[in-house]
Amino acid sequence: QMTIATLLLAVVLLFFGQRAYWLFVGAIGFVVGLSLAVKFLPPQPEWIALVVALLAGIVGALLAVPFQRLLVALAAFLAGGHFSLLLLANLGHTLTNQSAILIFIAAGIVSAILALALLDWALIILSALTGAALIAQWAGTTPAYRTIISLVLFAIGFAVQASLFSRRRA
Numbered sequence: 001q002m003t004i005a006t007l008l009l010a011v012v013l014l015f016f017g018q019r020a021y022w023l024f025v026g027a028i029g030f031v032v033g034l035s036l037a038v039k040f041l042p043p044q045p046e047w048i049a050l051v052v053a054l055l056a057g058i059v060g061a062l063l064a065v066p067f068q069r070l071l072v073a074l075a076a077f078l079a080g081g082h083f084s085l086l087l088l089a090n091l092g093h094t095l096t097n098q099s100a101i102l103i104f105i106a107a108g109i110v111s112a113i114l115a116l117a118l119l120d121w122a123l124i125i126l127s128a129l130t131g132a133a134l135i136a137q138w139a140g141t142t143p144a145y146r147t148i149i150s151l152v153l154f155a156i157g158f159a160v161q162a163s164l165f166s167r168r169r170a
Contacts, residue, residue, distance in 0.1 A: 006134065006138075007134075007135065007138055009023075009027050009030075009134075010130075010131045010132075010134035010135045010138070011131065011135065012131070013027055013127045013128075013130050013131035013134070014127070014128055014131025014132055014135065014153060014156075014157035014160075015131070015157055015160045015161065016127075016161070016164075017123060017124065017126070017127020017128060017130070017131060017157075017161065018120055018123040018124040018127060018161050018164075018165060019161075019164065019165075021064060021068070021072060021123050021127075022061050022064035022065060023061065024075060024123060024126070024127045024130070025060040025061060025063075025064040025071050025072065025074075025075040026057040026058065026060045026061030026064065027057065027130070028060065028075040028078050028079050028082075028130065029053075029056040029057040029058075029059060029060030029061070029075070029078075030053045030054060030056060030057030030060075031053070031082065031130070031134070032056070032078045032082055033052050033053035033054075033055070033056030033057065034049055034050065034052070034053035035082065036052075037049035037052040037053055060075065069116065069119070072115050072116075072119060072122070072123065073112040073115050073116050074112070075115075075126070076108075076111040076112045076114065076115030076122055076126050077108035077109065077111055077112040078108065079111060079126045079127075079129065079130050080107040080108045080109075080110060080111025080112070080114075080126065081103075081104035081105065081107050081108035081111070082104070082130070082133075083107070083126075083129050083130060083133055084103055084104065084106075084107035085100055085103065085104055086133045086137065086150075087133070087147065087150070088103065089143065090136070090143040090144075090146045090147040090150065091143060091144075091147060092143050092144075111126060120165060124158060124161040124162060124165060125158065127157075127161070128153075128154050128157035128158045128161055129150075129154055131153070131157055132149075132150045132151070132152075132153035132154040132157055133150050135149070135150075135153055136149040136150040136153065
C-alpha cells in the first residue's frame with residue numbers, strides 16, 4: 001500500500017527526477033530497499049522494513065553528490081531492473097525467482113549502460129519511468145490499466161522533464 005509521502009515522491013520523480021538526481025538516487029534506494037526488506041527479512045513489524053528502506057534511501061542521497069556517475073549507474077541498474085519486473089507483473093506475467101533475477105539483472109545492465117552514455121537523458125527516462133510506475137501501482141486498478149496509466153504518465157513526465165532540460169541548456 002502506498003502512502004501519501006510515497007505518492008508525492010513519485011510525482012517529484014515523474015516531473016523533476018533529472019534536476020534532483022540525488023533525490024532520484026535516494027528514492028530508488030528507498031523503493032528497492034523496501035521491496036527487498038519486505039521480501040527477504042523474516043516476518044517483522046512493518047516499521048523495520050521502512051527503517052531499512054529509509055536508511056538505503058538516505059545513504060544513496062548522501063553519496064549521490066560525490067559519487068554521481070557511479071551512483072547514477074547503480075540507481076539506473078536498480079530502477080531498470082525494478083521497472084522491468086513491475087511492467088511484467090502489470091502485464092500479468094508470473095515469474096519464477098530465477099527468471100525474475102535474470103530479467104532484473106539484464107534490464108539493470110542495459111539501464112546502467114544507458115545512464116553512463118547519456119547521463120541527463122537517462123535520468124529523465126528512468127526517473128519518469130519510476131515515478132509513473134509507482135503512481136500506477138497506487139492506482140490499484142487491473143494490471144492492464146496500470147500499464148496504460150504507467151505509459152501515459154511516463155510520456156507526460158518525460159515531456160515535462162525534457163522541456164525543463166532543454167530550456168536550461170538553451
